[in-house]
Amino acid sequence: MSVTAPQGFEAAGVAVGLKSTGKPDVAVIVNRGPLKTGAAVFTSNRAKANPILWSEQVIRDGVVEAIVLNSGGANCFTGSFGFQTTHQTAERAAELLGVGAGDILVCSTGLIGTGDQVFRDKVLAGVEQGIARLNPEGGPDAANAIMTTDSVQKTATYQADGWSIGGMAKGAGMLAPGLATMLVVLTTDAVLTSSEADAHLRAATRVSFDRLDSDGCMSTNDQVTLMVSGASGVTPDAAAFRAGLTAICSDLARQLQGDAEGASHDISIQVMHAASEEEAVEVGRSVARNNLFKAAIFGNDPNWGRVLAAIGTTTALFDPYDVDVEMNGVRVCSSGGPDRPREEVDLTPRATSIVIDLKVGDASATILTNDLTHDYVHENSAYAS
Template structure:
C-alpha cells in the first residue's frame, strides 16, 4: 500500500539536512525506464519554481524517469536563485539516471520565501537514488520524507484486473480545492498513454483533492503526478481506470482530512439541487470555507442557519424556498424553514465524531460532495505560533 505497490517503480526517503536533526526530508520515486506521465499543478498566480519547471517538463517530454521531492523548504518566492536550484536538482538526477533533464520532475514543500539549500540535496541525491527500492518500507520512507505539518505518512493502493494503482500524499494545512499545499505521486503498472493518464487524472482529482477544503487557504506548490510503467501488460478500460485512480485519490484525500491541523472531526457535505455539478462544487466550497460554519462543526451544533447564510452569500444561485438540510440523516430544515426534530438525540449523535450533512438548494440535477473539518482553537493556536 504505497507508491511502489505498482510494478516498475522504486522509492525511498533520506535525511539530507534540509530540516536538520536527522529528519527525513528528501525523497525520490524512480521508474525502471522512461514512462508515460501526467500531472496537474497549482493554480496560484505565484507558482513556486519547482511547479514551473515540472509543468514545463511534463509539457515537452515524451515521458518521465523520476520525481525528486523535498520537504522543509517550498522554494517559492525565491526568484532566479530558486529557478536555478530546481534546475540543478533535475539535472543532477538526470545525470545519475542517464536520462534527459526534462524527464525528471521536482517538487518542494515547506516554508515560502526561504532559499532552498540545494547543495544539501545535490550531495544527498546519489545515495538517495542508489538506495531506492520497491519494498513497502522504502515506499513508506518516501512518504515520510515529504511530510511537513503532517503527523502520519499517507499512502494508498488498489489492485484490480491484474494491475495496481498506488500512491503517497502530503498535506495537513493550507488545503483547499484546486489542491493547495499538497504533493502527491501516484504510480500504476497499467499500460496507458500519457493522454489517457491525463484524462483519468483530471477526473480523479476533481472528485478527490479538489473536493477537499480544510482551511480555505491555497498555496504555491500543489502537484499531483501519475506515472504508468506498463509492467502489468494490462490496458484497462478507461472508465475502470478512472474509478481505480479516483479511489486511490479519495483515500489519500480522506487521510489528509483525518490529519488536518488541529481538527477534531471530519465533515462531509453533500450538495444537491444546483443547475450543474460545477455549481454544486463551488457552493459546497463556499459553505465549507465559512469560519462560522466550521466553528459550528466544532461545537457539534446543527445550526443550519449558518449554512443558509454562507449559501446565500455565494455567487451560485439557490432557491431559498427549497433550502433543506439534514445532519447525520436527521432533517432540521425543509423548504426554507425549520422542522421539528429530536434535538437531544441529534446532539448526542453529533458528539460521537464525524458529521454528514446533506443540503438541497433547488430542483436542479447538479450535485457534489465536499470534505472538510471543524475549526478548532487548536488550529488557531498552531498556526498562530508556526513561523
C-alpha cells in the same frame, strides 16, 4: 508498499537535515519502465513555487523518468537562486540516472520564502543518497520523507486484474486546491499513453482532491503526478482504470482530510438536487469556507442558520426559503424554516455529515472540510517558529 506497489518503480526516502527533527526529508521515485509516461496537475495559484514552474515545463512532452521531492523548504519566492536550485536538483538526478534533466519532475514543500546555499547543498545530497538507496520496497520511506506538519504518512494501493495503482500524499494545511492538493504521487504498471494518463488524472482529481477544501487556503506548491511504467503489459479498460484511479485519489483525499491541522471534525457536505454539478460544488464550498459554520461545528453547535447564510452568498439557482438541511441524519431545516429540534443532533463524533437539498435539479456534489479549532490557530501562528 505505497508508490512501489506497482511493477516498475523504485523509491527511497533519506534524511539530510532539511528538517530540524532529523526525520527523512528527501524522496526519490524512479520509473524503470518499459514506459516512461507521466501526467501532472498543478496548483492554480498564480504564486507558484520554483519546482512548479520547472515541472510545468517537464510534463509537456508526457515523459517522466523520475521525481524528486523534498520537505523542509518550499523553495518558493526564492528568486533566480531558487529556480537554479530546482534545475540543479533535476540535473543531479539525471546525471546519476543516466537520463535527461528535462524528464525529471521536482517538488518541494515547507516554509515559503526561505532558501540558501545550505538548503541547496542538502537537497543535492539528498538526491545522491536517495538514488543510491533506490529499491522496490522504498515506497513507505518516500512517503515519510514528504511529511511536514502531517502526523501520519498517507498511502494507498489499488489492485485490479493484472495491473495496479499505488499512491502517496502529504498535506495537513493549505488544503483548498485548484486541480490538486499539496503533494501527491501516483504510480501504475498499466499500459497508458500520455494523453490517456492526463485525461484520467484530471478526471480523478476533479472529484477527489479538488473537492477537499479544509481551510480555504491554496498552496503555492500543489502538485499531483501520475507515473506510468507499463510493466504489467496490460492495457486496462478505460472506464475501469479511471474508476480505480478515482478510488485511490478519493482514499488519499480522505486521509488528508483526517489529518488536517488541529481538526476535531471531518465534515462531509453533500449538496443534492442542484441545477448543475458546478453549482453544487459552489454551494458546498461556500459552506466549507464559512468560518462561522466551522466554528459552530467545533463547538458541537448544530447552527443550521449559518449553512443557509453561507449558501445565500452564491450565484447558484435555488430558493432560500425552499431548502432542507440535515446534520448527522437529523433534518434541522425544512423549506427554509426550523424542523427537528437542535437537541436531537449529536455532533460529538469526529465524522460529521451535512446534507443540503436545493430542490431545483438532479445534480449533486460532495465537499470535504474540517472544523476551525484553537489548535489550528495555534499551529499556524507558530508555523515559522
